[in-house]
Amino acid sequence: MKIMSINTGSSSLKFSLFDMKNNELIASGLFERVTIKGSFYTIKYHGEKIYEEVEMPNHTVAVKILLDRLVTKGIIKSLDEIGAIGHRLVHGADKYDKSVIITDEVVEDLRKFSDLAPLHNPANILGIEAAREVLPNVPMVGVFDTAFHQTMDEVSYMYPVPYEWYEKYKVRKYGFHGTSHCYISKQIPKLLGREHYKAIICHLGSGGSLSAVKDGKCVDTSMGFTPLPGIMMGTRSGDIDPSIIPFIAKKENKTADEVVNDLNKKSGFLGLTEKYSDFRDVYAGVEAGDEKCILAFNKYVRTVVNYIAMYYVELGGVDAICFTAGLGENAIPARRAIVSQLSCLGIKLDEEKNNTRGETVEISAKDSTTRLFVIPTNEELMIATDTYHLLKK
Numbered sequence: 111m112k113i114m115s116i117n118t119g120s121s122s123l124k125f126s127l128f129d130m131k132n133n134e135l136i137a138s139g140l141f142e143r144v145t146i147k148g149s150f151y152t153i154k155y156h157g158e159k160i161y162e163e164v165e166m167p168n169h170t171v172a173v174k175i176l177l178d179r180l181v182t183k184g185i186i187k188s189l190d191e192i193g194a195i196g197h198r199l200v201h202g203a204d205k206y207d208k209s210v211i212i213t214d215e216v217v218e219d220l221r222k223f224s225d226l227a228p229l230h231n232p233a234n235i236l237g238i239e240a241a242r243e244v245l246p247n248v249p250m251v252g253v254f255d256t257a258f259h260q261t262m263d264e265v266s267y268m269y270p271v272p273y274e275w276y277e278k279y280k281v282r283k284y285g286f287h288g289t290s291h292c293y294i295s296k297q298i299p300k301l302l303g304r305e306h307y308k309a310i311i312c313h314l315g316s317g318g319s320l321s322a323v324k325d326g327k328c329v330d331t332s333m334g335f336t337p338l339p340g341i342m343m344g345t346r347s348g349d350i351d352p353s354i355i356p357f358i359a360k361k362e363n364k365t366a367d368e369v370v371n372d373l374n375k376k377s378g379f380l381g382l383t384e385k386y387s388d389f390r391d392v393y394a395g396v397e398a399g400d401e402k403c404i405l406a407f408n409k410y411v412r413t414v415v416n417y418i419a420m421y422y423v424e425l426g427g428v429d430a431i432c433f434t435a436g437l438g439e440n441a442i443p444a445r446r447a448i449v450s451q452l453s454c455l456g457i458k459l460d461e462e463k464n465n466t467r468g469e470t471v472e473i474s475a476k477d478s479t480t481r482l483f484v485i486p487t488n489e490e491l492m493i494a495t496d497t498y499h500l501l502k503k
Contacts, residue, residue, distance in 0.1 A: 111193035111501075112136065112186065115253075115493035118197070118237025120229065121145050123172045126490035127180070127192075130498045133491060137185050141172045151175065155185050169240035177244060194249040195241050196497030198289065198489070200230035200256070203280055207260035209496040212238060212250040220252075226280070226335075251497040258292040259285030261327040269335075285331035287313045287435075291321045293492040294434050297485050299326075301472070302429060309430040310421045312414065312448075313487065314438035316344035316387070320414070322421035330424055332417050338374055341413040342406075344387040347377035348413055382406040389437050389444065396443075411447045418448070422455060428480055431457070434487040440467040445484070455479065 111131075117124040123141040128134065139153035139160075149166040152159065153176075160179065166172045180186050197212065203223045210216060217235060224231040241250060259267075267283040268276065275281040294311045311321045318341050321331040332340030342348040355369045362369075380387040383402045386395065389410075395403025422428055431452075433445055442464055449459040456479030464473040466484060474482035 111498065112191050113194050113196060113494040113497050114192055115196045115198065115490045115497070116237050116241065117490075117493075118169060118233050118240075120233040120236075123169060123176070123237060123240075125176060126494070127185070128491060128494040130193075130494065133495070135491075137180065138490070139176070141166065141176065144169055144172045151179075153179060153183075153185075155183070169236045170243050173240040173244045189245065192245065192248055194251060194497050194501055195245070196251045196253050196493040197234060197238055197241070198493055199234045199252045199254045200286070201227035201284070202252075202254035202256050203284070204260060204282070206252075206254045207257050209251055209253045209257065209500055211500065212252045216252055226284070249501055251500050253289060253493045253496050255286050255288045256284045258288030258295075259283075259321070259328045259331050262330060266330045281335060283331070283334040285319070285321070285328065286333045286337045287317070287319045288328075289489040289492050290435060290487040291319075291323070291328065291331070293487055293489060294432055294485050295323050295326045295328075297470070298323075298430055298432065298483075301470075301483055301485075302481070307429045308425045308427065309432060310418055310425070310428055311432050311434065312418070312438050313435045314341075314414065314433060314441070314444070315435035316437075317346065318343050318414075318435070318437070320417045320421065322425050324425060330421060338370070341417060342410050343378045344389070345375050345378050345380045347373045347381065379406050379410070382409060389441055393441070393443060407444075407447070411444065411451065414448050415451045418452065419455075430481045430483060432483045432485050434485050439484055439486050442467070445473065449482065457482070 112127060112129055114125055114127045121144050123144060126138040127136045129136055137153060137155035139151060141151040143149040144166045145168060150163040152161050164175060177189055181188060201223050203226060205219060217238060220231050220235050290313050291311050298307055298309050299305050306325050309323045311323055313319050317337060319331060319333045322329040338346055339349050355366055358369050359366055379392050383392060383406050386392045392403050392406050396407050437444060445464055446459060449457060458475035458478040460473055460475045463471060468486055470485050472481060472483050
């Protein structure tokens with residue numbers, strides 16, 4: 111069976127097509143500037159790359175173009191080969207703790223939960239509606255970013271705020287990047303050679319989050335009601351004193367929403383360096399002696415270490431710490447700096463093994479009390495796998 115995973119943004123559509131016989135990636139691509147003038151797409155398959163500028167006034171047109179190119183380029187013989195589509199859905203609140211067949215009820219719930227993810231859920235709905243219109247008879251599955259974290263207990267997910275906020279408005283910790291955390295959690299037993307384990311997963315990218323995992327289930331996670339809290343990120347602040355929001359609103363004559371926007375889009379690496387949101391640029395600045403880049407690097411490492419330390423205690427020790435996502439898989443100096451601050455726990459790095467990018471490898475020293483791994487994440491394959499197993503049931 112061939113399954114397509116789709117991740118829809120407000121002006122984008124990312125896809126991957128897999129042959130589930132051997133989890134082989136057949137083709138992948140990105141459609142950009144959908145609904146905006148100057149739209150274009152890129153499709154990669156069999157070592158080839160297609161690039162075309164074409165007007166896409168809506169997501170339905172983008173899906174039609176995608177499916178047309180898959181057939182006309184000979185990537186598949188006909189659309190009948192597509193057995194199902196798995197959609198990445200950002201927010202399922204506390205109703206969805208696993209992937210589900212998409213029904214009208216699921217779509218309505220996505221609308222209902224849109225105030226929890228106003229930038230993402232409406233875009234996800236666009237992707238579903240577009241795919242349904244073009245392939246009305248193909249099964250569709252929703253894979254929620256928040257689902258993996260729904261195994262947290264109430265001590266972890268509740269905030270110490272008026273309880274009626276939870277009862278009336280569902281104010282609680284939800285967590286995000288769940289598809290990535292879930293994928294990594296399934297790789298850990300293969301590396302440790304056993305099903306029972308305690309681990310900390312560090313999904314470090316432009317956005318970043320950590321999770322404490324026991325036997326494949328999330329115990330706690332760093333993101334919260336929204337993706338804003340937790341560790342410092344590319345443009346997000348991570349944890350701050352919430353009183354800063356009204357303080358800055360008054361000083362800068364801004365609304366609370368405008369300040370929150372600054373915390374989401376103008377903070378983190380970008381906020382401290384005042385010019386860089388990408389870690390690669392920040393570290394180049396570190397090597398050049400840029401003081402603000404050095405501050406940003408050290409602050410980033412500190413926030414990650416703090417969460418690792420907290421989850422280490424929460425789990426009562428861990429068997430593995432896993433680094434994944436763009437920064438976690440590729441930023442050799444960041445991993446080195448993070449692990450160096452964990453030495454008091456007996457956690458040690460093998461410098462030679464750490465000198466690697468983008469591949470699964472153990473990077474811990476032989477005498478480390480905790481094993482350290484780099485594991486490339488694959489959210490698209492996780493979506494396709496969930497879709498496949500759900501349809502088999």
